[in-house]
Amino acid sequence: MPQPSDSPLLQIEDLTKVFHTRQGFSSKQFHAVDGATLSLQADKPEIFTVAGESGSGKTTLARLILGLEQASTGTLSYKGRSIGALSSREKRAWYYKEVQPVFQDPFATFSPLKRIDHYLYETVYNYKITDRAGANAYIDGILNEVGLSLAEIKGRYPGELSGGQAQRVSIARALITHPSLIVADEPVSMLDASLRMSIVNMFRKLKENQHVSVLYITHDLATAYYAADRIAVMLRGWIVEMGPVEQVLGDPKHPYTQNLKQSIPPINPDAVWNEKMDLAQLDSDAFAHVGCKYANRCPHVMEKCRTHEPPNILHEGRTVKCFLYE
Amino acid sequence: MTNIIEAVNLKAHYISSAYGVKRTVKAVDNISIQVKAGEIYGIAGESGCGKSTLLKVLLGAHRPPLTVVGGSVKYHFGARDLDVLTMDERTRSDIRWKDVSYIPQGSMHVLNPVRRIGSSFYDFISAHQPVSRRDSHDLARAYLSELGLPETVLTSYPHQLSGGMRQRVTIALATILWPKLIFADEPTTALDVVVQRGVIQLLKEIQQKEGSTLVVITHDMGVHANLVNRIAVLYAGKVVEEADTNTILKNPSHPYTQYLIKSLPRLDHRGERVSIPGRPPALDNVPKGCPFHPRCPFVMEKCKTVEPPVITVRAGHRVACHLVTGEVSHAATI
Numbered sequence: 329m330p331q332p333s334d335s336p337l338l339q340i341e342d343l344t345k346v347f348h349t350r351q352g353f354s355s356k357q358f359h360a361v362d363g364a365t366l367s368l369q370a371d372k373p374e375i376f377t378v379a380g381e382s383g384s385g386k387t388t389l390a391r392l393i394l395g396l397e398q399a400s401t402g403t404l405s406y407k408g409r410s411i412g413a414l415s416s417r418e419k420r421a422w423y424y425k426e427v428q429p430v431f432q433d434p435f436a437t438f439s440p441l442k443r444i445d446h447y448l449y450e451t452v453y454n455y456k457i458t459d460r461a462g463a464n465a466y467i468d469g470i471l472n473e474v475g476l477s478l479a480e481i482k483g484r485y486p487g488e489l490s491g492g493q494a495q496r497v498s499i500a501r502a503l504i505t506h507p508s509l510i511v512a513d514e515p516v517s518m519l520d521a522s523l524r525m526s527i528v529n530m531f532r533k534l535k536e537n538q539h540v541s542v543l544y545i546t547h548d549l550a551t552a553y554y555a556a557d558r559i560a561v562m563l564r565g566w567i568v569e570m571g572p573v574e575q576v577l578g579d580p581k582h583p584y585t586q587n588l589k590q591s592i593p594p595i596n597p598d599a600v601w602n603e604k605m606d607l608a609q610l611d612s613d614a615f616a617h618v619g620c621k622y623a624n625r626c627p628h629v630m631e632k633c634r635t636h637e638p639p640n641i642l643h644e645g646r647t648v649k650c651f652l653y654e
Numbered sequence: 655m656t657n658i659i660e661a662v663n664l665k666a667h668y669i670s671s672a673y674g675v676k677r678t679v680k681a682v683d684n685i686s687i688q689v690k691a692g693e694i695y696g697i698a699g700e701s702g703c704g705k706s707t708l709l710k711v712l713l714g715a716h717r718p719p720l721t722v723v724g725g726s727v728k729y730h731f732g733a734r735d736l737d738v739l740t741m742d743e744r745t746r747s748d749i750r751w752k753d754v755s756y757i758p759q760g761s762m763h764v765l766n767p768v769r770r771i772g773s774s775f776y777d778f779i780s781a782h783q784p785v786s787r788r789d790s791h792d793l794a795r796a797y798l799s800e801l802g803l804p805e806t807v808l809t810s811y812p813h814q815l816s817g818g819m820r821q822r823v824t825i826a827l828a829t830i831l832w833p834k835l836i837f838a839d840e841p842t843t844a845l846d847v848v849v850q851r852g853v854i855q856l857l858k859e860i861q862q863k864e865g866s867t868l869v870v871i872t873h874d875m876g877v878h879a880n881l882v883n884r885i886a887v888l889y890a891g892k893v894v895e896e897a898d899t900n901t902i903l904k905n906p907s908h909p910y911t912q913y914l915i916k917s918l919p920r921l922d923h924r925g926e927r928v929s930i931p932g933r934p935p936a937l938d939n940v941p942k943g944c945p946f947h948p949r950c951p952f953v954m955e956k957c958k959t960v961e962p963p964v965i966t967v968r969a970g971h972r973v974a975c976h977l978v979t980g981e982v983s984h985a986a987t988i
Contacts, residue, residue, distance in 0.1 A: 381846035382817070490933040491701075520700040521873055525917045525929035547846050550876075554919035554927060577921065591847040593854070593876030595918050597900045600880045 337370040337508060337541060343402035345388050360388040362565035373539045375531055377552040380562035386545045390513045394429050395419060425455055428502035432514040434494035438486040444497055445482050451504045474500045474530060492523030511543045528555045549592055553577045561585050564621040571646020581648045583626045628652055657730060658835055658867045659689040664725035666711045679938045681707035683891035694861060694868040696882030700934050704891040705871045709839055713756055714738040714746060731834055752782050755833035759840045762820040765812040771823055772808035778827055797830050801856060818849030822856055829860050838870045842877055854881050875918055879903055887911050890935050890945035897971040907973045910946050952977055
């Protein structure tokens with residue numbers, strides 16, 4: 329359970345986002361994020377990972393935090409102020425300066441027809457960080473933090489850069505406003521294996537040197553384990569297990585987290601998979617399910633799992649949403 | 655064991671000329687590989703290193719601007735020897751799916767969206783053996799249940815299935831005629847880990863049941879570790895190292911392979927992981943000498959001018975690096 333802190337950076341309570349889909353006259357509800365509760369502290373920067381399979385609501389959670397979606401219910405507050413109550417002028421002037429995004433595909437982030445340094449200058453001028461004379465030096469300083477220099481990228485188009493370089497520029501752009509929180513949605517999944525670690529290592533460095541918190545959204549548990557301090561595992565809109573990464577991934581308690589961990593291909597040739605696993609046959613509509621959303625796939629399923637929603641239980645230093653630990 | 659594929663000094667370039675400007679992309683540059691019958695052979699490397707191009711040439715599916723400049727590819731199916739690059743269209747379509755099959759990249763998007771899965775199965779089977787619709791349906795149903803997939807998919811449209819299920823259906827479709835040789839291009843990319851594990855298991859099962867040969871391309875070393883018997887590591891269109899999976903993962907000799915393994919995050923170890931400095935070269939402008947020399951921590955003068963030859967360190971382990979000579983398999987470690 330997130331400890332109530334004197335200085336919360338980001339506080340999310342019971343956040344829910346419902347999408348409505350229509351088919352003819354019938355309308356269906358779809359809980360993309362369902363009762364998410366988490367908080368980040370301002371005085372202790374950390375890398376917080378949100379992990380889960382595709383369709384688990386990770387990206388919707390990120391979009392809610394970035395203010396790109398309106399929450400259906402629940403509260404989302406940043407530095408003590410409710411985000412939903414901010415006027416759009418305040419959002420632009422303050423919130424968007426404090427919280428910056430990094431997206432999945434660096435080549436989709438930047439227009440291929442614009443020079444990439446244009447984005448950096450534009451951000452500097454938009455937020456009036458420095459005057460025009462100081463812009464070059466300022467941008468060069470920011471680029472140095474991500475291991476690039478202005479001379480390297482000035483006048484170049486995104487297509488002339490490698491994926492890793494473009495993603496670094498994307499992160500540099502996010503750093504320009506000196507944010508306290510970076511929301512990174514799958515920042516390494518489009519990158520090559522050799523470049524992945526350089527980005528993840530950079531997040532670790534930024535946390536140490538710049539005191540930036542990072543909300544790192546990924547389906548890759550191995551990099552999550554490597555980089556993160558805390559982790560929240562999402563399943564169909566629920567946070568099913570949340571706590572320090574050593575505990576959650578070192579010794580997972582929720583049956584879903586256990587399944588996830590066992591599914592990471594071990595790199596050690598002495599420890600490759602031998603036993604068989606059963607895969608879900610057809611995806612039933614688990615979003616609309618009563619009771620636990622994992623009940624159909626869970627090896628420890630009990631009668632009440634099919635009828636009641638499991639509570640959040642504090643167990644060995646993490647919260648688990650499972651009846652097994654009552 | 656006999657070789658089922660033999661590729662010798664294969665060179666395939668993308669040659670384009672626009673407005674008098676000639677551009678040559680050397681995607682496959684002097685590659686020689688042999689795949690043994692009944693094994694799972696992995697091809698590893700980053701994007702843009704020529705993995706998929708190599709597969710196209712091995713399949714004989716290259717089309718301009720991709721041109722085979724030199725070398726040969728041969729299949730040996732028992733007593734039958736086939737030259738892939740010179741065989742006629744008739745033979746090619748005869749062996750397609752029956753003897754040689756291909757699981758394409760992004761295979762969850764290859765199913766025809768306006769046909770039921772069962773009709774796709776009929777199309778595939780009827781193209782190669784005379785069957786009635788009912789027989790093909792029975793054949794498909796039997797095969798799916800053998801692979802542990804639900805029969806109901808036959809009456810579904812692709813959009814009704816999840817991504818992982820579509821991937822498995824495509825694999826079933828590509829292997830229903832029990833081909834001797836199966837090529838798979840990034841079969842698990844874009845799947846989440848749980849589904850990925852199921853797909854790896856399925857590929858293994860198919861391979862073991864029929865004793866067929868599987869050639870798998872992926873950049874994910876974790877997949878290689880759990881699926882393949884031997885790995886060839888590609889860099890800038892060349893094979894820089896080839897050995898059995900155990901050697902590649904535990905005892906790699908080429909600095910690039912060492913970096914590739916060292917940079918993998920592991921769940922049993924949280925220490926600092928290195929990342930490879932620099933970036934992979936563009937294939938139309940590959941550095942002279944050893945293509946890895948601008949990123950290599952052990953670079954010598956020789957590396958900048960002389961291309962390292964492929965040396966057999968010991969039986970089944972080939973490396974192309976100046977640091978590695980016949981006697982010493984480990985000149986340096988990162």
